[in-house]
Structure formats: C-alpha cells, structure tokens
Amino acid sequence: MHFQYSSAEHQAESAMSGMWLFLAQEILFFGALVFVWVYCCYQHPAGFRLATQHANLLIGSINTAVLLTSSFTFTAGLLAIERGEPRRLIQACFATIGLGVVFLLLKGVEWFKDVGDGLVPGAHFSLTGPDSGGAQIFYVFYYVATVLHALHMIIGIGLVLWIAWRARRGDFSRAWSTPVEVVGLYWSFVDVVWLTLYPLIYLAAL
Amino acid sequence: MSVTVDTPRVSYLTEENTIGSWLLTTDHKRIALLYFASITGFFFLGGIAAALMRINLLTPTGAIVSHEMYNRLFTMHGVVMVWFFLVPAIPVTLGNFIVPLMLGARDLAFPKLNLVSWYLFMTGGLFATYSLFAGGLDTGWTFYTPLSTDYTKGHVVAVAIGIFISGFSSIATGVNFIVSIHRLRAPGMGWYRMPLMLWSLYATSVIYVLATPVLAMTLILLGFETVFHVGIFDQRLGGDPLLFQHLFWFYSHPAVYIMILPGFGVMSEVLTTFSQKGIFGYKFIAWSSVAIAVISFFVWGHHMFVAGTSVYSAITFSLLSFMVSVPSAIKVFNWLGTLHKGYIKFDAPMLYALGFLGLFTIGGLTGLFVAALGADVHLTQTYFVVAHFHYIMVGGMVSAFFAGLHYWWPKITGRLYPEMWARAAAFLIFFGFNLTFFPQFILGYLGMPRRYAAYPPEFQVLNVLSSAGSTILAVAYLMPVFYLGYSLRHGARSPSNPWHATGLEWKTQSPPRTENFPIIPIVTEPPYNYPRPEDRTRAA
Amino acid sequence: MTLTLTSASVHSAEVDALLAGLLLMSLAVLALVFGLIWTYAIRYRAGNTEDRGAIGQKSWRIEIGWTVATLVVFFALFVWGADLYVRLYTAPGNALKIYVVGKQWMWKVEHEGGQREINALHVPVGRPVQLIMTSEDVIHDFSIPAFRIKHDVLPGRYEQLWFNAQTPGSYHLFCTQFCGTDHAAMIGEVVAMQQADYARWLTQNGGSDTLVAAGRDLFTRYGCSGCHQAGPTGGGGTVRAPSLNGLYGSPVPLADGTTVFADDKYIRDSILLPADQIVASYAPVMPSFSGQIGEDDLIKLIAFIKSLAAEGPS
C-alpha cells in the first residue's frame, strides 16, 4: 500500500477508477479510427465491399469465439478468487493465456495469408481494377486496427501472466483481489474492441 | 545577507541526493522538478527559433536564412512550443508539485505512472527535437495534407512519432490528476472546498484524456498515408484533405484550452492571495472551467472558415466559438470582482497575474474577431491570428506560468526570490511582449500573411518594431533564470506561509518533507477563507 | 508606414465596418477591464486604509447580469459576421468567370477568351467577377487583402471566390495557405481596370483561342471524340458512350441507383476517376485520364463541355 492511501480498499478503488479512465482514453483512440473508417467506407463503398470479400471470414469468426471464451475464463478466475480459491484463478489465467495465444496465432496465419495474397496497400496491391483504391484504404485500416488490437492482446497476456505469478505467490485472497479486477476490466475491453472491429472487417460486405 | 536562523531542515530536497534517487524517484515533487528542467529547455529551444525568425524578418527579403530554413524554424518553433512546452507546462510542473499538497495528500494516486509519464515525455521530446534538427520539417505545426504526406522531404513520420509518444505522457498525467482529485482529497474537503486550481486542472485533465487519443490516431493515419500513399487524405486517390484538418483541429482546438485552463487556475490562487480576500463567484469560476472543457470539443471548425467546408458548418462553428467564450468572460468578471474591496499587494506574482488579466483579455477579444465569420475571411492566415494566439499563449499563459512559479517558489525551494528583480522582470516582459506582438495585429489587418519568410517592403517598419520587442522579451525571459538561480543558494529562507495565503499547501513546511504532511490535515473551512473587510475594521 | 489598407471592392467597406464594430466593442471592454484594475489597484491597495465597508452578499443577479450582457453582445456580433460571410461567398449569377490554377509556387490564370497570365489577375471594376479555382498539388489560398477576401484552393476540387472591384489600381495577391518552400514567393498582383481598359487589355492579350475552342481541340486530341458525341456532329465510334450534349447542369442517374448533379466537379471526376461514378446503363470502359491531363487542360475541356449545355440532350 502506498502511503498516500488510507486503506487498501481506498487504493483498490483508485486503481479501478484509473483503469476506467484509461479505457475512456482507449475508446476515443479506437473511436477516431472507427470514425475515419466509416467515413471512408461511405466514400468508397465499392472498394470496401471488394476488400471485405477478401477478408478471411472463417478465421475472423473463430477468433471472435476464442476471444469471447477467454473473457469467460478470466471472469471465472475472478469469481474464483473472490471465493478464495487462488488455484482456480491460476488455472483460469492459463486458460485465458492459452486462448489469447491461439487468437494471436490465428491472427498471424491470417496476416500471413493476406500478405501472401498480395493484400498489402501500395504499388503491388493484388486487387486491381476500378475499386482498387478503396480496397487499399480498407486494408490500411485493417492492418492499423488489427496490429493495434494485437498489441493490446500481447500486453493483456503479459498482465494475465503477472496475475498468475502473483496469485502463485499468494498475493490475492478473498479480501483483496484488486489487480485481478483491473486486469479483467482491461481484458474485457480488448474483447469489446474486437467485437467492434469484427463487423467492420468481416461483415460489412454481407 | 541577512542571517538565516533556520537550521537546514529535512525536506524532500535533502532526503537522498544521488542521481539515481532523482531519476527513479516517485515523489511528485521531485518529478515536478525533473519536468521543470525539461520544460525550461524546450522553452528556450522554441524561443531561440523564434528569435531567429524575428531576426530574419528584419528585412523584407529575409535577413539571415533561406526560405526553406525559415519554414523549418517556424515549424520547429510551433511544434516545440505547443507540444513540448505549453501543453504540458503548468500541469506537469506546478500541477505535479501542488496537486497533492492542495489535496492534503501524500502523493498522486499513481506515483509510478507519474515517473513513467516523465520518461515518455522525454523520449518523445528528444526524438522529435532530434528529427527537427536532423533533416528538419517544413509543414508548420499543423501538418496539413497533402503537403505533409506527398510534398515534403521533411521528417514527418519521425516528428509524428515523437508527438505520439509524448501524447501518452499527457494522458498519463490526466488520468493521474483525475483519480487523485476524486480519491485523495483530505477529510472534509468537499468539491466546493477545493481550491480553484484543482478545478481547472481537473478540466484540463479531462481534455488530456479525451482529446489526445484522437491526435494519436490521426498521427498514425498520417504516418500510414505518408509511407503507403493510400488515399485517406490524398485527393488524387479519392481521399479527402479536409478530413485531416477536421481530425487535427478536433484535437488541437481543445488543446488550446489545455494551454489556458491551468493558467486560469493559477490566476484564481494568486489574485485571492494578493487581495487577501475570498474569491468572487467561486462556483461560477469552477463550473466555467468545466463548461470550457466540454464546449471546447465542438468548435474545431472555426479554424476552417475559408478551407472549403460548407456555409452551414461555418455558421455553426462561429456560433459555438462565441459560446465557448462566455465562460472565459465570466471568469474575467469574477476576477475583477475579487479585486474589489481587497487589500491588494503588488508582489511579483500579482504583477504577473495582472499582466495575464490584461493580455488574456486582449487575446480573447481578438479571438472574437476571428470567430466573427465576415471578419475572419480577411484576418485568417495573417499575422492577426499570430498576434491573437501569442497574446493568449505568451502574454497570458506564460505570464500565468511565471505568476505561479514565483508564487510557489518559496514552497518549492524553501527560499525567497529577490523581489525587486522579479518585479523588474515582470514589467520588462509586459513591455517587451506588447512591443513584439501588438504591431502584428496591425500587420495582420494590413494583410501580411503568416508563415512568410519574405514580405513586401511596406510591412518593414512594423516588423522591425516587432523584432525589437522580441529582443527585449528575450532578455526579460532570461532574467528569471538568473535571479531565481541565485535565490536557490542565497535567497532568504522562507517561512511555511510567506504570503499569508489559505490553502493546505501553505500549512506544511517549506520545502515540504517527502510525505508532505506529518499528519493528514482535516479541512474544516471553505477555501479562500480570508478575513472579511468588516471583520478587519472591527479588529483594527 | 501606412496604417490603413485600401478598400477597393464593394464588400471591403462592409468588412471594415464589422472590424470597426469589433474594435469598438473591444475598446469598451478593455476600458472597463483596465479601468477597474487600475481603480481597484489604487483604491484597494493594501496600505490604503479606506473603509471597505461590508462586502455585499454575493449576488446571483450580478453574475446573471454580466453573463446575459455578454451573451447579447456575442450574439449580435455573430449574426453580423455570419450575414456578411454568406454574402461574401454567394456569387451573383451574372458574374464574369475567370479560372485560376495554383501550383507550387505560382498562380496561373485563364480568362474565358483564352487570355492567360501568371501571378497576375486583370479584372474590370464595377462588375462581379467569379474565380473558379483549383490546385495542381497542395492546398493554396487565394487572397486579395484590398478586397478583404480569400479562400483556400484545394487539389481535386473547384472552389469559388467572387468580388466586385470598385477602385482601379494594382493590389497584392498573396497565397496565404502554407504550401512549401516558396510559399512566401507565391505572390502577384491584381490589376483592377476600368471596363474599357479591361476590354482593351483583353484584345491586346488575345489568346489564340477561347477556352471553349481550345477545349474542343483537346476533346479531339485526347481522343474523347472517339467515343462521345459532343456538338451536333457526332463522335461515337464502336463504343457506346453517353452523349455530352446538354449534360452540364442536368441530373445524371448512376449505375448504383443514385443520381448526381453534373457540375464542374462531377465532370472533372468523370474524366479523372471515371470508375467512381458509372452512368446508368453504360459499361465502365472509359479509361482514366488521371495524370495525363493537367489542370489547365481540364479547365478547357470542362469549359467546352459546359458550352454544350445549350445543345440540348440528344
């Protein structure tokens, strides 16, 4: 406990407010992206439709399911520690990490295929024809968004690992589990970001 | 020197003095000092660029540098002054130092985050400055596309990355302040018992947290556009150059209020202290800060009145610009009300504060000139706009910074600064400032465009006047470096409350200990609880 | 050193009046603010023993009073400025059209009669003149301080500016949007002349061809006539392409079901980015001329296509 706090609970609540504010910031960060995305989509409907047809709906959908599950596993861990069961928390952490890694691997495969298919904006972009320009813009957004999201995932996995490590050290108990809550909040947020991106990337053309 | 009776006390300054203890400190007071050093460096860097520009403008054809160099100078000046000096200036230095003390807390809510934020700031700052020197950048601080994406050889991406990184330092500071103000107020300190400085820093922090991420994303997209030439902003590929301007100003307009709100806070503190009288209209001043923060998100379009947006958008944004000015007007009037029936003393902080009051009002009123559509058509992109924002940012905000710096100097260092020198500097700054920037209003009306390395000869006289003023200003800005530096060693020791001010920061020793307060104080009275005149007369 | 700026157009006096209004308001406010600071500083200086009496109860009335006063003044200024702005940018229909192209770092001007000038603009007094402006590269801004008028000039768009010059004379023309290295050198002069002088100037500088005639030539040279019918005698080869007669100013149904209005920008986009907007029931076979036709030639082509408006659809 830092000396500016009157109690552990005081500190815990402050940490939660800090995370909420951080997420408010994140909403505007991704919000700006989504805004420009939608704006450009409106400007180049055909190009975006073309590009969306080349997005990998299968991997995208599996990943959505994986990520949703990971939020459940982490929440299960949180509930476990609130009942005072650190072992369960550790297990939940590893399940979450596992799912997170699966997500990233699938994402990697998807990127690999995209690049292999020449879906990289620039002179050698493979979707030619009149709508190529719009499609390239789509792919800029696609890469910006998915890379940023993946970075958030990597940070998230690091945080969950840290939770597991601390749980193992016996830091958390029924009485005190703030960091778990804070990280849970973060993880759900990353999930929500994905749920916003998913329709933009994969479903816009349907 | 007068005798210094006090034995050297234990304070946050004396605690431990290794380099590591400073560079890894989580004490908000030490971090504030780290920031002081950095900010001062950036200010002088931007100032030297300004000085070179002013020298160049002595002759119509450009006295010393090429057009290309001049363009780099004002870009560097704008970028450094805005992002690495004025946006962080008061919050990260004075704010960092004073927020926990005013709250009656031992530190900010997240001390480690505070340190991280300094490192982010320095990384971004050094990165951007390095790029501005090595290769340079000539887009102006506004980075308008397609100039910045397709037509410049400058290091757009590198500078953008620098600004991006330091942006996260702003966000961290904002989060830290908001949480601290919500959660670390001393027992008994309700919202309406907070000093107004905290209200204005709170409003500033909201903008930090909500506007900066938009800039961050804009810079990412700008970088992609520059590297891949994809056509988000590039009209040749079906993009929209105005989209960039909308995104840029969506951040940068709120950012101008980031650059003034903390100054408002300092004003409320200094004016009450040196009038020895409670603030007039506490709630109005407090809520007007919040109002400014909110409305500021809806006026960005006033930078685009001639840019090719629709007439309807121009009309809407003009109206909103007038609306956002109302809370500022409320503040000015309430400050005047505070002087009324006070016991006014003219120590240096007060002189700077009165300077602020006058110069900010001029800057704000000329903001109304450019907010009025028909007038902006003539004045936009001329020196009138340059004068408008320097009156607010330099005449107003830098004065407020100096007011606060002198005001809290005894608390920060435990020493008193030499009063006479400080007053002389205040007068010199006021004089030099007006000489530099007043002629620019006239230049602007006469039509001299901004960002011109050379100009038609009939503008020379006014330009020479302006350059002369800037020399005086430069000297005046150097003075505090010397006398404040001198006072660090030789100044008289300060008591804990040299100005007889209210506020928790004055209730602890100068300079405070690392933990600020031996026991957390309990607040039992409203802020600015100075004796009322009627009580004084009765007592006398 | 002169501190006044010539007022040389119909609207410049109005802009000056607005500025004067703003200045008077500011002086009044400044007199109040500085006056009060000064008075209080003297009367209520700490050493002065003057009886301060009791501080009146802080009254909401005062706060509301000055807030409302401010709002009223602000609103009046807003309306004044907005009204003027709308008039500043609403060109009358009968204006003389002149085409302006900005590029790093010069202004190219073309008159309807084909007269061309660089970094100069000759206009008649007493007659509304409408500039139709575009840029070849970055954003510029066409500014004539003596007329109190300016507007950004964007690539890929036609922006408009109009004025009615009053006083013959020669005035500064500035580029006021930062556009790169020689932004400060992108200046020129605007010469306002009596109508008779202007007519003489036009004949003396008579272009070889009017814009429309030059456009007609280009229409053949770029091969447009191979596909499109333009004018009474038809082009039309093997490809089925819409006739351009009567196109300008009429609504065009597009393949995606929407309808656009054929203005300068539409025609420009049809030439440069034909794929973006396909005319209903035509195949997207028109090649893009982006990068092949410069802004000057575009202006001529468009002028020519506009001249076909009168032909009536065929």
Ligand code: HEA
């Ligand atoms: C700290 C910075 C700061 C602040 C606080 C402001 C405050 C204001 N600004 Fe300014 N502005 C800038 C920094 C700032 N500005 C910068 C940097 C630019 C240029 C950017 C660039 O292009 O590089 C700019 C440009 C700028 C423009 C665009 C000009 C152009 O490019 O054409 C406009 C237009 O509306 C504008 C308006 C205003 C208004 C209405 C206010 C208002 O908030 C002012 C409110 C204050 C008052 C009005 C004074 C107090 C009031 C009274 C005492 C009461 C008066 C009473 C009565 C009238 C009854 N500003």
Ligand code: HEA
């Ligand atoms: C945010 C804060 C800020 C501050 C504090 C300043 C401070 C100053 N500014 Fe700046 N200015 C901007 C923000 C600021 N400016 C912005 C955003 C722009 C727009 C940029 C753009 O168009 O992109 C601008 C543009 C700008 C221009 C217009 C350039 C142009 O359009 O062509 C000018 C011209 O006079 C100018 C002058 C000055 C001067 C003289 C000072 C002085 O106050 C500085 C005084 C300080 C010193 C001089 C340093 C201290 C002294 C020394 C280090 C000693 C050595 C000095 C000498 C040898 C003389 N500024």
Ligand code: CUA
């Ligand atoms: Cu063209 Cu500035």
Ligand SMILES: [Cu+2]
């Ligand atoms: Cu603004």
